[in-house]
Amino acid sequence: MMRLFLCSLLGLCSLLGAEPADWIWSARYVVTMDGGRRLIEDGAVAVGGERILAVGPRAQIEKQYRARHKIDLPSGVILPGLINTHAHAPMSLFRGLADDLRLADWLENHIFPAEARNVNADFVRWGTRLACLEMALGGTTTFAEMYYFEDVVAEATLEAGLRAVLGETILRFPAPDFKTPREALRFNERFLERFRNHPLITAAVAPHALYTNADETLQSARALANRFGAPLMIHLSETAEELDTAVQERGATPVVLLDRLGIFQGRTIAAHAVWMDEDDLEILRDRGVGIAHCPSSNMKLASGIAPVKRMLALGLAVGLGTDGPAGSNNDFNMFEEMDLAAKLQKVATRDPEALPARQALEMATIMGARVLGLDKEIGSLEAGKRADLIAVRLDRPHATPLFDVYSHLVYAVKAGDVEHVMVNGRIIVRSRRMLTLDEAKVLAAARRYQRSIRESLRIAMPPQQRPARSPVQPANLLVQ
Numbered sequence: 001m002m003r004l005f006l007c008s009l010l011g012l013c014s015l016l017g018a019e020p021a022d023w024i025w026s027a028r029y030v031v032t033m034d035g036g037r038r039l040i041e042d043g044a045v046a047v048g049g050e051r052i053l054a055v056g057p058r059a060q061i062e063k064q065y066r067a068r069h070k071i072d073l074p075s076g077v078i079l080p081g082l083i084n085t086h087a088h089a090p091m092s093l094f095r096g097l098a099d100d101l102r103l104a105d106w107l108e109n110h111i112f113p114a115e116a117r118n119v120n121a122d123f124v125r126w127g128t129r130l131a132c133l134e135m136a137l138g139g140t141t142t143f144a145e146m147y148y149f150e151d152v153v154a155e156a157t158l159e160a161g162l163r164a165v166l167g168e169t170i171l172r173f174p175a176p177d178f179k180t181p182r183e184a185l186r187f188n189e190r191f192l193e194r195f196r197n198h199p200l201i202t203a204a205v206a207p208h209a210l211y212t213n214a215d216e217t218l219q220s221a222r223a224l225a226n227r228f229g230a231p232l233m234i235h236l237s238e239t240a241e242e243l244d245t246a247v248q249e250r251g252a253t254p255v256v257l258l259d260r261l262g263i264f265q266g267r268t269i270a271a272h273a274v275w276m277d278e279d280d281l282e283i284l285r286d287r288g289v290g291i292a293h294c295p296s297s298n299m300k301l302a303s304g305i306a307p308v309k310r311m312l313a314l315g316l317a318v319g320l321g322t323d324g325p326a327g328s329n330n331d332f333n334m335f336e337e338m339d340l341a342a343k344l345q346k347v348a349t350r351d352p353e354a355l356p357a358r359q360a361l362e363m364a365t366i367m368g369a370r371v372l373g374l375d376k377e378i379g380s381l382e383a384g385k386r387a388d389l390i391a392v393r394l395d396r397p398h399a400t401p402l403f404d405v406y407s408h409l410v411y412a413v414k415a416g417d418v419e420h421v422m423v424n425g426r427i428i429v430r431s432r433r434m435l436t437l438d439e440a441k442v443l444a445a446a447r448r449y450q451r452s453i454r455e456s457l458r459i460a461m462p463p464q465q466r467p468a469r470s471p472v473q474p475a476n477l478l479v480q
């Protein structure tokens with residue numbers, strides 16, 4: 001201890017034979033996802049402060065660094081933390097409220113009344129805590145999300161210690177925390193100012209979709225995002241209906257319409273992008289739009305299959321998103337999204353070589369980082385990058401034997417195999433225990449909400465709050 005102290009104090013470590021590090025994590029494999037896609041057997045990662053100091057063979061790292069703390073997972077793998085590029089975190093409290101329904105039924109009879117009666121700052125705080133708990137325990141270190149009370153989402157995310165790209169949803173209809181799009185834009189501006197240059201929170205601007213906003217609002221949102229150098233998040237061509245309506249009413253696809261409005265002139269994260277023709281894809285590629293592909297959601301809502309194989313061939317950045325977790329998907333399981341993304345492209349193209357495992361893992365790591373505009377900081381294990389890493393067990397029956405670690409990570413490993421999680425140099429999950437949140441307390445709060453949500457739905461809705469008569473159109477709830 002004294003020697004380490006002197007090392008850091010006097011900078012004499014190299015003379016003493018080893019440099020100081022806060023952590024050394026070692027494992028049977030280190031999957032780096034770096035430019036050369038290095039896979040290191042018996043590898044290690046050294047971390048100092050918020051960043052990765054070095055990645056290499058264990059013997060070399062242990063010789064070069066003396067760490068204050070060590071973690072070794074001899075039968076496991078260390079890889080970059082997973083990146084969820086599209087979700088609605090606080091909706092975790094509505095998980096499983098109503099499933100297997102047509103969208104209109106789900107919205108009007110279930111989610112709309114539930115949101116109208118339950119969503120407030122407290123709901124969002126507990127919902128985000130629950131989401132962060134699940135995400136961290138499942139190996140997700142960064143997520144992008146849009147909902148309401150986004151400042152509260154940010155506070156709960158920081159409490160949990162995760163990294164996030166967050167945007168307040170902007171709609172032409174009244175929402176739980178704003179009455180008009182103008183109010184939502186003003187909220188967004190304050191939010192962007194508050195989290196400018198924050199190490200963990202990237203504030204974004206999040207107009208819900210083309211069909212739920214006036215053109216001028218979308219343009220104001222773009223201008224606001226550009227003023228802060230922030231990304232814009234939007235749902236795009238999720239359903240055939242959305243595409244058909246745009247073509248019938250406005251004579252062009254949603255992509256062409258948004259492009260004409262200049263919405264892609266700046267970093268954009270587009271969720272879904274299911275209904276795309278070749279011209280649409282070329283526009284998205286030329287504008288550098290990042291895609292959040294959400295296979296579970298697209299399957300569960302029967303939205304369709306995004307042409308991911310074609311997108312990747314064209315050079316678009318495609319990440320993975322869980323969407324949900326109410327209605328469109330019931331969890332934040334990125335291992336499941338990798339598995340489904342790969343299989344969905346195979347079944348859609350009837351080509352088992354489509355979207356191989358390593359590419360699916362890229363989408364959940366380095367390409368997801370590119371989608372969010374964070375690939376210089378996260379997405380791979382490289383010296384100088386932020387220390388966002390996870391350690392995953394590979395010794396369970398479903399992961400034994402092991403011939404190919406990429407194949408296992410995509411097709412065999414479960415979220416419950418994640419052992420340790422570090423975000424920005426801070427360990428937040430150790431031996432499957434969340435260190436930053438009180439799991440029992442979060443789960444107890446979620447159960448309390450379950451009761452109060454159920455109770456709120458038993459009470460007959462006053463006529464003015466019923467969806468059919470409300471100024472809030474069902475479409476405003478398509479934040480899925």
Ligand SMILES: [Zn+2]
Pocket residue numbers: 086087088235271323324478479480
């Ligand atoms: Zn969504």
